Amino acid sequence: MRIKSRKDFWSGLMFIVTGVAFAWGATSYSFGSSARPGPAYFPFGLGALLALLGVIVLVKALVFEVEGGDPIGHWGFRPALLVLAAVLLFGLTLPTLGMAVALPLLIFVGSLGSGEFRLKEVLVSCIVLTFFSWLVFAKGLGLTIPMGPSFLAG
Amino acid sequence: MELLDHLTLGFGVAFSLVNLLYALAGAVLGTLIGVLPGLGPTATIAMLLPSIYALEATPALIMLAGIYYGAQYGGSTTAILINVPGEASSVVTAIDGYKMARRGRAGPALASAGLGSFFAGCVGTLVIAAFAPPLTELAFEFGPAEYFSLMALGLIGAVVLASGSLVKAIAMIILGLLLGQVNTDVISGVPRYSFDIAELTDGINFVAIAMGVFGFGEIIANLGRPAGHREVFTRDVKGLWPTGQDLRDMAPAVLRGTALGSVLGVLPGGGALLSSFASYTLEKKMRARAGEVPFGEGNIRGVAGPESANNAGAQTSFIPMLTLGIPPNAVMALMVGAMTIKGIQPGPQVMTSNPELFWGLIASMWVGNLMLIVLNLPLIGIWIKLLTVPYRMLYPAILAFCCIGLYTLNNNNFDVFVGALFGLVGLVFHKLGCEPAPLLLGFILGPMMEENLRRALLLSRGDWSTFVTRPLSAGLLSAAVLLIVLVSLPAIRNRRQEAFRDAD
Numbered sequence: 001m002r003i004k005s006r007k008d009f010w011s012g013l014m015f016i017v018t019g020v021a022f023a024w025g026a027t028s029y030s031f032g033s034s035a036r037p038g039p040a041y042f043p044f045g046l047g048a049l050l051a052l053l054g055v056i057v058l059v060k061a062l063v064f065e066v067e068g069g070d071p072i073g074h075w076g077f078r079p080a081l082l083v084l085a086a087v088l089l090f091g092l093t094l095p096t097l098g099m100a101v102a103l104p105l106l107i108f109v110g111s112l113g114s115g116e117f118r119l120k121e122v123l124v125s126c127i128v129l130t131f132f133s134w135l136v137f138a139k140g141l142g143l144t145i146p147m148g149p150s151f152l153a154g
Numbered sequence: 155m156e157l158l159d160h161l162t163l164g165f166g167v168a169f170s171l172v173n174l175l176y177a178l179a180g181a182v183l184g185t186l187i188g189v190l191p192g193l194g195p196t197a198t199i200a201m202l203l204p205s206i207y208a209l210e211a212t213p214a215l216i217m218l219a220g221i222y223y224g225a226q227y228g229g230s231t232t233a234i235l236i237n238v239p240g241e242a243s244s245v246v247t248a249i250d251g252y253k254m255a256r257r258g259r260a261g262p263a264l265a266s267a268g269l270g271s272f273f274a275g276c277v278g279t280l281v282i283a284a285f286a287p288p289l290t291e292l293a294f295e296f297g298p299a300e301y302f303s304l305m306a307l308g309l310i311g312a313v314v315l316a317s318g319s320l321v322k323a324i325a326m327i328i329l330g331l332l333l334g335q336v337n338t339d340v341i342s343g344v345p346r347y348s349f350d351i352a353e354l355t356d357g358i359n360f361v362a363i364a365m366g367v368f369g370f371g372e373i374i375a376n377l378g379r380p381a382g383h384r385e386v387f388t389r390d391v392k393g394l395w396p397t398g399q400d401l402r403d404m405a406p407a408v409l410r411g412t413a414l415g416s417v418l419g420v421l422p423g424g425g426a427l428l429s430s431f432a433s434y435t436l437e438k439k440m441r442a443r444a445g446e447v448p449f450g451e452g453n454i455r456g457v458a459g460p461e462s463a464n465n466a467g468a469q470t471s472f473i474p475m476l477t478l479g480i481p482p483n484a485v486m487a488l489m490v491g492a493m494t495i496k497g498i499q500p501g502p503q504v505m506t507s508n509p510e511l512f513w514g515l516i517a518s519m520w521v522g523n524l525m526l527i528v529l530n531l532p533l534i535g536i537w538i539k540l541l542t543v544p545y546r547m548l549y550p551a552i553l554a555f556c557c558i559g560l561y562t563l564n565n566n567n568f569d570v571f572v573g574a575l576f577g578l579v580g581l582v583f584h585k586l587g588c589e590p591a592p593l594l595l596g597f598i599l600g601p602m603m604e605e606n607l608r609r610a611l612l613l614s615r616g617d618w619s620t621f622v623t624r625p626l627s628a629g630l631l632s633a634a635v636l637l638i639v640l641v642s643l644p645a646i647r648n649r650r651q652e653a654f655r656d657a658d
Contacts, residue, residue, distance in 0.1 A: 008322070011586040015325045022332045022347070029344055035616030039339035039346055042604040046332050053325040060321070072585050079377035080581055083370060083553065084574050090557045091570030099558075106557055107550040113377055114546040125547060129554050141205045143562045 005061040005070040012058030016051050023047030082113035098146040099138075103130045160513050161283060167212065167514030168521050176213035177220050177518045181525040184224015188231070189537045191238045191545075193552055195225040196591075197372065199488045200364035201555050203495065204562040211496035212511045216518040218492055222485050223275065223468045223519065226426055227526045230267040230461050231537055234260060243426040243464040246434040250449060250456030262396040263457050266404045268531045270462035274412040275523030278469025281416050282476070282516050286505065289477040293502035296478075298609035299620050303630035305603045308480050310634040311421055313592050314641040323592050326583075330593035333358060334600020341608060353568045360491055360597055361563055362572040364484075367590045369556045370573065371580020373549045394531060396454070403446065404458035407437055411459035415466030420473050425483040429467030430460035469519060476512065477502055480599070484591045487598040 003009045023044050032038025086109035094102040104126035111122045137143045167173060183202075187193045199218050206214035229241025234251035247267065254263040296304070313323035336347040337357035348354040396404070414436060415429035437459040438449050447453045472489075474482045479501035481487040493500045498508060505512045530537070560570045583590050614620035622628045 007585075007587045008319070011322055011325075011588055014582070014586065015329070018329060018332070022335070025347055029339075029346060030342070033616060034611055034618065037608040037611055039342050039344045042607060043332060043335040043346065046328055046335070050325060050328045050332060053321055053328065056321050057319075057325065070587075080374045080578070083374050083377070084577055086553065087370060087557060087570060087574040087577065091561070091567040091574070094561055094570075095567055103554055103558075107554055110550050110553045111546070113374075114549070115377070116546050118546075121547060122550070125550055129551055133554060133558055137205070137558055137562070141208045143205065143208070143558075144565055145558065145562060 003061060004064060005066040006072050007070045008057050008061035012054045012061055015054030015057060019047045019050030019054055079113035083110055086110035095146060096150050098148040100130065100148050103133060157283060161517060163509060164513030164517030167510050168517035173213050173216055173514065173518060176217040177522045178525055180217035180220020181224045181522050181529055184221040185228035185526065185529055185537060188225035188228020188241050189540055190548060191232055194241060195222045196364060196484050197368040199485060200361050200368065201559045203361050203492055204559045206492060206495060211498060212514050214496060215492060215511065215515050218489060219515060219519060220522045223465060223522065224526055226465045226468050227268065227271055227530045231264060232541065234263045235538065236541060243430045246430050246460045247457055250453050253452030257452050261394040262400050262454065264534060265394045265396050265531060266454050266458040267461040268527055270404065270408040270411065270458040271465040272523055272527040273408055274415060274462035274466035275469060276520060277412050278416055278466045279516060279520040281470050282473055286473055286477050289473065290502045290505050293478050298606040298613065299624050299627040302603060302606040302610055303621055303627040305480060305599050307630045307634040308482060309596060309599060310637055312595050314637045320641060322588055326588055327592045327596040330596025331600040334597045337601060340605060358572060359563055359569050362560060362569045363576050363597060364488060364594055365556045365560060366573040366576025367580035369552065370577025371584060373552060374577065374581050375584045376545065400454050404454050407455035407459035408462045410436060411462035412466045415463035416470045419467035419470030425471040426464040426468040430464035433459040433463035476504065481595065484594045487595050490598060
């Protein structure tokens with residue numbers, strides 16, 4: 001069978017897998033009865049419903065002709081990878097190295113994702129944004145964010 | 155008169171120095187993100203949620219509200235000057251607004267958008283003040299069955315009025331409801347879907363989802379797109395004032411847009427976006443004056459109507475959130491989250507338990523609109539300069555603020571990782587053509603819906619017919635069914651697609 005809409009085919013599959021996973025996960029909790037619904041009652045019903053809707057989307061994607069085949073298109077792996085890596089790096093480094101290191105790192109790695117990386121601009125951004133964030137979030141709003149490396153603070 | 159007393163109280167609160175300052179901050183920020191394409195009110199409000207821990211509830215909500223309606227003003231500037239909608243709700247404004255700018259009439263286009271928005275904002279504020287109290291009365295009659303049915307109607311309404319595939323949109327809602335199930339069950343105390351991760355027993359933080367999907371996901375999607383050529387009509391913005399003929403043309407469009415927006419904003423799923431589309435379609439149907447510029451070529455009604463409608467809709471979408479505690483769109487879902495952060499349980503009791511907050515917020519909307527008209531017309535030059543900032547410098551800043559926001563939610567890097575994960579999920583949604591806004595709405599309403607469903611079933615001893623035998627609940631559910639049937643009718647389905655295609 002030929003896939004007629006790629007987007008819908010994969011969406012349908014995604015809904016089916018997630019729905020089944022949630023419904024299956026719900027089976028480890030008590031289901032209860034309609035008179036006394038337990039913790040599994042609602043998620044199980046929803047999971048089943050989601051899987052059902054997924055089947056409808058999937059079948060439609062296999063049956064109805066769509067102009068151009070609805071391709072998913074270019075994924076843009078480079079920006080996705082670099083932006084998400086930058087965020088993960090920030091999350092990993094912030095608790096130990098503090099914002100003074102983690103934030104420039106985030107901006108630097110994140111900027112690599114744009115395809116028009118300009119070193120001077122990025123370095124200026126790093127300095128300006130880090131200072132601005134310290135001023136607004138730490139000084140102004142009084143949020144608790146580790147500022148510098150924890151081993152320096154002793 | 156009661157309304158007058160309420161408004162007096164409200165203006166008393168809104169005119170305090172602190173609240174004026176935060177209203178101004180909201181208006182400035184709103185205009186800023188409205189002008190900048192690629193950063194919307196949903197991501198911005200999500201970004202700012204952690205910082206409102208430090209604020210009082212009233213100024214915090216005044217500021218967040220200002221961002222939402224401020225973005226409606228700013229969005230039109232970008233749409234008119236560079237043919238890129240700064241905000242989704244300005245998509246239709248770009249059609250005629252940009253053509254007007256090309257003909258050297260950027261000034262009148264901006265003025266009609268600004269003046270129309272201001273008029274609509276004033277009317278919208280009055281509509282909220284007048285209709286919120288009676289709706290609150292009604293809400294006190296609601297039992298769990300009614301609340302469940304109302305939420306079902308709200309969720310269905312949110313998707314039938316949106317663009318794209320109906321089945322996929324409903325599936326996205328259910329996915330959102332399911333993600334909301336990752337928590338500790340309120341009734342039995344059993345942690346669900348937590349995989350023994352301590353942080354997950356409190357549930358996924360909705361800020362992490364909103365920022366991941368709307369913040370990171372959109373950045374990645376924008377970067378994957380080839381950079382478009384931007385042509386900015388800055389030097390043409392000289393004469394702002396519209397001619398007499400312009401005023402005569404736009405006045406009825408503003409009135410119609412305001413009326414339409416005020417009604418559509420209250421509907422579940424309504425708000426700024428839907429209102430602007432509906433208004434543009436309506437204006438096109440209206441008979442044109444002899445010699446009027448045709449639509450799509452730079453008709454001033456095509457700017458004034460939708461811009462009034464989206465601002466009116468943005469205002470009145472606060473009604474269901476304030477009176478019932480039920481958000482009609484993703485931004486209002488975040489407002490509910492903000493109230494919860496400040497320890498206020500959203501719902502009909504807010505009006506009586508926090509009258510300063512309730513009326514202060516409403517009055518601040520009028521004040522905010524007044525600030526916005528000043529910010530957006532005389533000071534337009536500042537915002538135009540901002541349009542020259544390239545995206546490659548803009549997005550690292552968004553990234554930085556999102557990450558700091560995520561960390562400070564709980565002073566824990568766990569939320570940063572969850573945000574990154576949802577960035578990836580958001581990218582998948584984007585690629586598969588799955589609209590993410592209904593997911594967020596479902597996520598917020600999920601736990602409330604489950605609780606009310608289970609309470610209703612408990613009360614009826616397991617009898618599902620309780621949802622259709624109680625008249626109010628039956629009415630709400632049949633409205634939901636009717637909506638689905640209506641949208642599935644071929645005639646309406648084609649019209650709906652047509653209306654959204656106009657925007658492309």
